[in-house]
Amino acid sequence: MPNNKDQVYGGHISERFNNELLELKTRFLEMGGLVEAQTGSAVQALTANDSVLAEQVRAGDRGVDQMEIGIDEEAILIIARRQPAARDLRLVIAVIKMVVDLERVGDEAKKIAKLALKLEKEGQMSLGYVEVRNIGRHVHAMLHDSLDAFARLDAEQALRVMKEDKRVDEEYQAAARTLLTHMMEDTRNISRCMSIMWVLRALERVGDHACNIAENVIFMVKGEDVRHTPMEETERVVGR
């Protein structure tokens, strides 16, 4: 049995077209891998007070930006050369949209790294780290799963990612309440808690971007736009 990849990206009469689409997919997944690592490292740097790692994340964002430009260029060339249709068209369009999300996730990771450096300078104290670690793990898994859903063209997994977002929002609300309590207990905590709030906000955004990627995967696989659609309707589309 030919493997999945051959049927989805390959099979064209033009072998070069096959390679161009495969290259696009591979480069997108490479960018996804880098962004995933950036996000994981940013959380790690913060919770371990590791300023060296935080600096690495800050510097690493340039690589993410470069990949975004490269992938867009590739996608534009495919459109110009091949006038892709149907699933090929949906793949190219989805990639163009998803790189925007990946690039933004990269920015959020950089933001977290900056806050990690600030917190590290202000003294080592683990207030709020439990919340950061929990939500960080959660959204990192969502990001990972959304990229995995893309790699395997798995609309059901994409749907699961979208459903996770509600739980992340709840965790975010709960964490915000906890931090508020800390601030009310001791006003000297306010500056630090505000920084943690920004970190949580960035992580919550990462979850949103993972959802956007998941929506695009459903569009690629099912050919239907599920943005701004009630969850029941999305479930129906995926179940078809």
Next chain:
Amino acid sequence: MNTMSSSISAAAYTRSKGAATPVPDGQRKDTVMENKPEDTVIEEGKTVGQPFTADPKFKLRNVDVSYGADRAIKNISLDIGRNEVIAFIGPSGCGKSTFLRCLNRMNDSIDICRVKGSLELDDQNIYESKRDVVELRARVGMVFQKPNPFPKSIYDNVAYGPRIHGLANRKSELDDIVENSLRKAGLWSEAKDRLDAMATSMSGGQQQRLCIARAVAVSPEVILMDEPCSALDPIATARVEELIAEMSESYTIVIVTHSMQQAARVSNRTAYFHMGHLVEVNKTDTVFTSPQHPLTESYITGRFG
């Protein structure tokens, strides 16, 4: 290899570098994307999408066409709507031209060709024995792949049809018909000062528009176009496509084309033919973004031809 782990890990790197993405057997349902065209079985007479319309100009039911023992069209049912542009696409030999030629009985001249089924134009049987074929072809005009003007003047090419059908009583009426037809074909400004010139002295694109003017001159209701742009350069092609868009206001247009981009640009609905079957009919926008049938998808994405 790849894991389904969702913990913070470097799995993404292995995934992106791994050549294949293994899928455990039976873990996933088949999606359209996984279907292979060669595995697809076509059920006779089964067309996905929307082959029927509310107000059909042509009502075609269970049409079967054979050349001797070869069945070229296998049980096709389709409506062609009033004032719609419908494109017939499909690989060579799929039957799209044969089917098109049934619509004004152009197949009559082929002895071994037999047409079965019900073919109605405005609820009247096209193939009834008392039908006047000349009158039918005046109502259902045709433009061919290669521009085929008569070896006459530009004027006489356009005037030929109206003359034999007796559409004009006076010279001035004929002049009006010629001018109007050339205007509709977007050729008037180029041809008005050289109406007596030989049609064959025109460029290929002009000749094709002249053939459209000639078809329009007898006030048809339907225009059939069999790959009208395949012998034209891109600029002449763009002119003809522009013309199709304008003409769709007053005519029903059926176009057979090998250029999928052309089908995407000019038509409202697209019909995909495959080995004598009508596989899918849908809105053109749907066909080119998310076709319903895997064969349609394979064809329009360039996976087989």
